[in-house]
Amino acid sequence: MGAFFHRHRGATPYLLLAPGILWLAIFFLIPLAFLAYQSLQSGSFPNFEFTWQFSNFSDGIRDYHEQFLRSFMYAGIATLACLLLAYPLVYWIAFRAGPWRNLFLLAIIAPFFVTYLVRTIAWLNILADQGPVVSILRDLHILGTDGRLLATTFAVVAGITYNFLPFMALPIYVSLEQIDPRLLEAAKDLYASPTQAFVRVTLPLSAPGIVAGTLLTFIPAAGDFINAALLGTPQQSMIGNVIQAKFLETLDYPSAAALSFLLMGSILVALLVYAKIVGSERLTG
Amino acid sequence: MSTVTASAPRSRPGWGARTWAFVKRHSLTVYAFLVVAYLMLPIAVVIMFSFNAPAGRFNYVWEGFTFDNWKNWNSVLGIQEAVVRSLEIGFLATIVATALGTLIAMAIVRHRFMGRGTTNLLVFLPMSTPEIVLGASLLTLFLNTTSVFQLGFVTIFIAHVMFIVSFIVVTVKARLIGFDRHLEEAAMDLGANELTTFRKVTLPLLAPAMLAAALLGFALSIDDFVITYFNGGSVSQTFPVFVWGIARVSVPPQVNVVASAIFIVAIAIALANVVWEYRSARRTRSAG
Numbered sequence: 001m002g003a004f005f006h007r008h009r010g011a012t013p014y015l016l017l018a019p020g021i022l023w024l025a026i027f028f029l030i031p032l033a034f035l036a037y038q039s040l041q042s043g044s045f046p047n048f049e050f051t052w053q054f055s056n057f058s059d060g061i062r063d064y065h066e067q068f069l070r071s072f073m074y075a076g077i078a079t080l081a082c083l084l085l086a087y088p089l090v091y092w093i094a095f096r097a098g099p100w101r102n103l104f105l106l107a108i109i110a111p112f113f114v115t116y117l118v119r120t121i122a123w124l125n126i127l128a129d130q131g132p133v134v135s136i137l138r139d140l141h142i143l144g145t146d147g148r149l150l151a152t153t154f155a156v157v158a159g160i161t162y163n164f165l166p167f168m169a170l171p172i173y174v175s176l177e178q179i180d181p182r183l184l185e186a187a188k189d190l191y192a193s194p195t196q197a198f199v200r201v202t203l204p205l206s207a208p209g210i211v212a213g214t215l216l217t218f219i220p221a222a223g224d225f226i227n228a229a230l231l232g233t234p235q236q237s238m239i240g241n242v243i244q245a246k247f248l249e250t251l252d253y254p255s256a257a258a259l260s261f262l263l264m265g266s267i268l269v270a271l272l273v274y275a276k277i278v279g280s281e282r283l284t285g
Numbered sequence: 286m287s288t289v290t291a292s293a294p295r296s297r298p299g300w301g302a303r304t305w306a307f308v309k310r311h312s313l314t315v316y317a318f319l320v321v322a323y324l325m326l327p328i329a330v331v332i333m334f335s336f337n338a339p340a341g342r343f344n345y346v347w348e349g350f351t352f353d354n355w356k357n358w359n360s361v362l363g364i365q366e367a368v369v370r371s372l373e374i375g376f377l378a379t380i381v382a383t384a385l386g387t388l389i390a391m392a393i394v395r396h397r398f399m400g401r402g403t404t405n406l407l408v409f410l411p412m413s414t415p416e417i418v419l420g421a422s423l424l425t426l427f428l429n430t431t432s433v434f435q436l437g438f439v440t441i442f443i444a445h446v447m448f449i450v451s452f453i454v455v456t457v458k459a460r461l462i463g464f465d466r467h468l469e470e471a472a473m474d475l476g477a478n479e480l481t482t483f484r485k486v487t488l489p490l491l492a493p494a495m496l497a498a499a500l501l502g503f504a505l506s507i508d509d510f511v512i513t514y515f516n517g518g519s520v521s522q523t524f525p526v527f528v529w530g531i532a533r534v535s536v537p538p539q540v541n542v543v544a545s546a547i548f549i550v551a552i553a554i555a556l557a558n559v560v561w562e563y564r565s566a567r568r569t570r571s572a573g
Contacts, residue, residue, distance in 0.1 A: 013396035017404060020385035020450055027447040028411050031422035038425045085320050092317035102559040106552075107321050113551035114328055116508055117528045118544040121536055122327035125334060128345045165324065215413070223415025226510065230532065240417050247421055247515065253428070260421045264414065 039257035048254060056258035064242050064259060068266060071238040074153075074228075075221035078160040082168035082217050083210065085161070090173040091202075108169045116163065120230050123159050124150065127231070156236045159227035164220060168213035175209025176202070211278055215271070222267055239263055328548065335541035342535040354538040358546075361539045367527035368543055370438070374523060375506040378445035383499045385446070386453025387491065393454070394461040412451045419448055420515030427516060436518025444516045445509065449502040456501055460494030504551065 042053040061068075093104045111119055126133055127149040137143040149155050179202060187197040225240030239259065246256035298306070308315075334344055338351040359365040393404060411419060423444050427434040434440055468490065472482040510525035517526055528540055 010398070013392040013398040013401075016388040016392035016396075020389040020454075021404065021407065023385055023446060024407055024411065024450060027423060027426070027443055028419070029407070031424075031426040034425040034429055035418075035422040038429070085323070088313055089317045089320040092313050096314065096317075099563070102562065104317075104321065106555055106559055107324060109555075110328060110548075110552065111324055112504065112508065113548045113555075114331055115510075115525055115528065115544045115547065117510055117525050117532065118331055118540060119327045121528070121532060121540075122330040122334075125330050125345050126326065130346050162323075162327065219413055219415055223417045225417065240415075243417055243421060247424060253425065256421065257425060260418045264418050267415065 035257045035260060038253050039261055041254040043254075045251040045253070053254060056254050057262065060255060060259045060262050064239060067237055067239045067242050068262070070236070071222050071240065071263075072266070072270065074157050074160060074236075074238060075218050075224075077157050078164065078221050079168070079214055079217045081157070081161040082165050083213070086165055086169035086213070087172055087206075087210075090169050090176060094173055094176040094179075105170075105173065108166050108173075111162070112166060117226065117230075120159055120163065120226055123155070123162065123231060127155055127158075150231060151233045151236075153232070153236055155231040156227050156238075159231045160221050160224055163224075163227065164217045167216040167220070171212035171216065172206055172209035175206045175212075179205050207278075214274070218270070219267055222270075223263060331541050331548070332545045335538055335545045337538050337541075339538060344536055344538050344541070354542050358539050358542045361531075361537050363522065363527060364524075364539055364543065367522045367524045370521060371507045371524040374438070374441055374445055375503045378442055378449060378506050379499050379502040381442075382446045382449040382453050382502050383495055386450045386498065386502075387457050387495055389450070390454045390457035390461055394458055394464075395466075408451045408454045410451075411448055412455075416448075416509075416511040417515075420444070420512040423447070423512070424515045436516060437521045440516045440518070441513050441521060441523065444512045445506045448509070448512055449505055452505060453498040453502055456498035457491070457494045460497075461491070464490065500554065507547065 037050065038048070039056055040050060040052050040054065041048040042051045042056075043049050089108070093101055093108075097104050114122075125131060128134065129148055129150065134143065134147070134149055137149070138145060138147060143149070183201055183205070184197055187201050192200065223240050225238055225244050228236045228238045228241050229244075240263075243256050243259050243263065246252045246259065334347070335354055336350050336352070337344055337347055338349040338353065339346075340348050359368075389404070389408065392398070393401065393408075423440075427436060427440055434443075469482050469486050472486045473479075477485065507523070508525065509523075510529060513523050514526050514529060517523065522530065524543060528536070531537070531540065
């Protein structure tokens with residue numbers, strides 16, 4: 001076998017790649033082709049025919065633009081909330097937590113160890129009408145006497161924020177941790193105030209982490225349907241809920257496939273806009 | 286980094302100013318602890334309600350403390366099968382994905398070959414595709430090839446390997462980059478052939494990275510809902526799919542018990558890792 005590798009040196013990487021890449025090709029790429037094929041079919045379950053039915057796409061936009069917009073709005077707000085919650089936390093962990101760093105990092109990823117659905121259901125307990133949060137807010141007259149948190153936009157966005165916060169926190173932490181402390185000392189020696197040092201040194205150096213965190217948070221958030229299904233009502237329904245229902249309940253595969261592509265496409269457009277704003281070299285690292 | 290906040294010496298200010306200075310100096314710490322509390326809150330709720338004795342069908346309001354749910358964790362119809370299936374798929378998918386992913390990582394890090402960029406892209410794409418699209422596209426493949434694939438255990442396994450592989454590649458790749466190739470060269474100079482070198486040098490050095498990747502893969506697998514829900518059919522349920530089904534009726538405290546147990550095991554492994562890293566860091570420091 002060693003001799004074989006010696007004689008076919010050029011083949012080695014391909015032999016290493018073959019099994020994994022084949023798996024990804026067959027069960028990731030080819031399914032995308034099937035999805036495209038399905039999205040251009042017409043008819044009703046189980047008799048679908050391939051007919052270049054582009055109206056699946058135009059109908060999708062016409063009927064569900066509201067859900068698309070809502071998904072992107074919720075994902076956008078949740079991403080921003082994640083950034084505001086995560087940045088100070090990981091800044092503190094990176095620069096102030098000392099020997100406790102790893103323990104606090106563990107606290108950030110701890111929610112991942114509780115099954116996604118179960119931790120979302122926990123928010124049902126916390127935000128329940130009979131729960132402590134609602135009763136405090138009612139006593140403070142922030143909520144009306146029959147005001148609710150569950151089944152509202154707030155609950156859905158809060159659920160998304162909670163579930164994807166670690167995706168925002170970890171990349172920012174990595175970029176903060178890599179900052180050379182001598183740069184901050186230099187800034188101080190050059191009479192920068194702490195605020196100036198932060199704005200001119202720390203923040204720009206952590207930008208790659210912010211960009212990565214934004215992507216890692218926004219993309220899954222835009223496609224999420226669990227938070228809207230568990231914490232919201234049909235009024236908070238996102239595009240993921242529509243795709244899920246069409247695939248698994250009404251069995252309208254062509255329309256569901258077209259909507260999946262529209263979701264992917266619109267995420268891509270959002271990424272391109274984002275890349276334009278932050279600069280493309282930052283996006284690809 | 287205390288230099289950032291070090292404040293200039295002050296003449297004795299009033300208590301109002303002192304309090305304000307204290308809040309200002311510690312506001313970041315307070316904020317950090319509040320966010321940590323926010324992160325911990327639902328976890329605490331999950332564990333707490335696993336000990337609840339709900340009066341009715343709904344486990345939303347605290348009624349009283351009991352160990353019964355833990356003793357009779359499998360008294361809910363279907364929960365035990367779901368947990369067992371989650372563990373089976375988790376183990377199988379993790380083993381296969383770790384093998385496939387490690388090989389890809391080795392090829393990418395240690396070889397220059399045509400199509401390297403494409404390979405990187407193919408590995409990156411599944412991670413940046415929304416789960417619902419991954420699940421939906423794989424479902425259309427299975428629905429269009431029903432003569433080969435029936436939705437169930439096998440299709441869940443296939444789906445899990447597919448979405449875990451990329452994470453394995455990334456994790457192993459990160460460790461491989463800092464890998465000292467001189468050790469392998471030394472083994473070869475001492476007469477070991479490539480296979481022996483791989484078995485005796487490369488694999489032991491890779492083992493920690495593979496273990497870390499496998500733990501991540503396992504965690505991703507047993508937590509996955511969306512992709513499994515799309516590709517599991519109606520017969521095979523993993524634990525998350527079971528929870529989804531029962532959430533439409535009412536969630537029994539046994540669900541909290543299983544989730545708490547998974548959490549406790551995972552956190553114990555992670556804590557052991559933190560302690561181990563801390564101690565080995567101390568050892569290196571005192572040795573250096």
